[in-house]
Amino acid sequence: MSGGVWTPIALSEDVAAGTAAPARLGGAEIVLWRDGDGLLQAWEDRCPHRGMRLSFGFVREGRLTCLYHGWQFDASARCRLIPAHPELKVPGTIRANPWHVRERAGLVWVADAADADALPTLPDDTPMRGLRSLAVRRPRAAVAAQTGIGAGGWILA
Numbered sequence: 607m608s609g610g611v612w613t614p615i616a617l618s619e620d621v622a623a624g625t626a627a628p629a630r631l632g633g634a635e636i637v638l639w640r641d642g643d644g645l646l647q648a649w650e651d652r653c654p655h656r657g658m659r660l661s662f663g664f665v666r667e668g669r670l671t672c673l674y675h676g677w678q679f680d681a682s683a684r685c686r687l688i689p690a691h692p693e694l695k696v697p698g699t700i701r702a703n704p705w706h707v708r709e710r711a712g713l714v715w716v717a718d719a720a721d722a723d724a725l726p727t728l729p730d731d732t733p734m735r736g737l738r739s740l741a742v743r744r745p746r747a748a749v750a751a752q753t754g755i756g757a758g759g760w761i762l763a
Contacts, residue, residue: 612725616714628661637661641681642668648707648716649683654700
């Protein structure tokens with residue numbers, strides 16, 4: 607991704623509090639999660655310890671916790687706890703790699719540069735809703751007969 611460009615990568619509603627969600631942007635793997643205040647975070651989807659995907663982890667006490675060894679990272683992307691060494695004062699150099707992230711119109715936007723252009727203005731910034739595809743392995747006529755879908759303007763491909 608070129609610096610300075612905001613790109614939508616997910617729906618805000620798909621990043622529930624207390625969970626980590628994976629996203630991809632080109633070749634970049636990103637983890638999305640919400641901190642203890644519910645603020646959205648976007649980081650490289652890799653724990654700095656052993657490279658485990660942070661999106662396999664979970665949120666505990668407002669921190670993203672790596673599934674592999676339980677290292678906990680706060681909203682600043684800094685490691686705050688290494689469970690194998692609970693008394694250790696974790697060096698500030700142990701950090702996840704954050705992306706710049708914003709929410710607008712129901713979308714999650716990311717940029718990899720601090721000097722990113724302003725977020726695009728969307729018509730009336732109405733929150734967007736996602737649509738999901740559903741594959742039905744039945745003849746079109748059978749689906750229409752059983753559900754009424756296919757009549758009255760619905761399109762079945």
